[in-house]
Amino acid sequence: MKRIQIIDSHTGGEPTRVVISGGPDLGGGTVAAQLEVFRRQHDAFRSAVVNEPRGSDVLVGALLVEPADKSCVAGVIFFNNVGCLGMCGHGTIGLVVTLAHLGRIRPGAHRIESCVGVVTATLHADGSVSVENVPGWRQAKAATVDVPGLGKISGDVAWSGNWFYLVGEHPWALDLKNVEQLTDVSWRIRQAVNAQGFPEVDHVELFGPAQSPGGHSRNFVLCPGKAYDRSPCGTGTSAKIACLAADGKLREGETWVQESILGSRFTGTYRRDGEKIIATIIGTAFVNSEATLLLDEKDPFCWGIR
Numbered sequence: 058m059k060r061i062q063i064i065d066s067h068t069g070g071e072p073t074r075v076v077i078s079g080g081p082d083l084g085g086g087t088v089a090a091q092l093e094v095f096r097r098q099h100d101a102f103r104s105a106v107v108n109e110p111r112g113s114d115v116l117v118g119a120l121l122v123e124p125a126d127k128s129c130v131a132g133v134i135f136f137n138n139v140g141c142l143g144m145c146g147h148g149t150i151g152l153v154v155t156l157a158h159l160g161r162i163r164p165g166a167h168r169i170e171s172c173v174g175v176v177t178a179t180l181h182a183d184g185s186v187s188v189e190n191v192p193g194w195r196q197a198k199a200a201t202v203d204v205p206g207l208g209k210i211s212g213d214v215a216w217s218g219n220w221f222y223l224v225g226e227h228p229w230a231l232d233l234k235n236v237e238q239l240t241d242v243s244w245r246i247r248q249a250v251n252a253q254g255f256p257e258v259d260h261v262e263l264f265g266p267a268q269s270p271g272g273h274s275r276n277f278v279l280c281p282g283k284a285y286d287r288s289p290c291g292t293g294t295s296a297k298i299a300c301l302a303a304d305g306k307l308r309e310g311e312t313w314v315q316e317s318i319l320g321s322r323f324t325g326t327y328r329r330d331g332e333k334i335i336a337t338i339i340g341t342a343f344v345n346s347e348a349t350l351l352l353d354e355k356d357p358f359c360w361g362i363r
């Protein structure tokens with residue numbers, strides 16, 4: 058019987074499962090190099106941790122690994138129901154709160170090595186966490202795609218640790234009761250965008266007006282495995298900020314309050330690094346479970362339903 062120790066948390070409603078022990082030996086090196094080994098040789102482990110019957114399509118896994126950069130407190134590989142992620146903002150907030158819960162870190166700034174670069178996460182005295190993301194940029198403005206059944210859709214393409222297609226103009230109401238329709242249209246948009254030769258867009262993000270005082274915008278974010286992000290999506294908010302900066306609509310240091318489809322919030326700001334935008338997002342997470350996953354090879358669904 059294999060045992061995997063995990064701690065679950067949620068960040069604005071979006072769950073993160075941190076693997077504390079029982080993960081595979083990835084041979085060391087940079088987190089990017091360890092990710093390649095994880096992808097090639099341990100996909101069953103990924104599925105066992107996040108997929109049913111132990112998890113669900115919504116769950117994001119965070120495997121703690123040894124960082125190559127010794128100034129980092131941890132290395133992390135993020136993954137979901139269908140594969141691995143580049144960076145994950147809500148997951149980093151969940152990871153920081155989990156490390157604090159374990160007594161491994163105290164309030165202050167902590168560097169974390171992800172497979173796409175080092176991010177700096179700050180645990181604040183009030184329990185909130187800010188994450189200074191990897192450098193991002195807008196790759197394309199108003200890229201128009203013809204989406205079967207929907208017609209022409211225009212959106213920006215941006216990188217912020219993952220690739221996003223960001224749609225501001227559309228007819229759909231960003232309301233929780235429309236989640237099935239929003240999932241369907243976002244999935245169709247993703248397929249159309251990727252058929253047209255943009256960098257492989259993994260997430261589609263729809264924007265609408267904020268519904269609470271002080272909010273600047275509400276979003277609906279569809280993740281690569283077709284689950285929607287319950288949080289405002291840390292990398293998605295970073296991508297939005299990169300686009301706002303490119304349009305001159307948000308100044309350095311100015312704040313942007315992004316609501317999720319649930320109404321949970323991240324507050325973002327940015328600084329410039331040459332042509333690149335370094336976004337920082339702030340949010341909160343809560344630990345809600347400590348558990349040991351048991352993997353019994355006799356169980357036909359030992360490695361998850363995939």
Ligand code: PYC
Nearest residue numbers: 145146147290291292
């Ligand atoms: O917060 O960056 C994020 C994220 C990516 C996928 C789900 N959440």
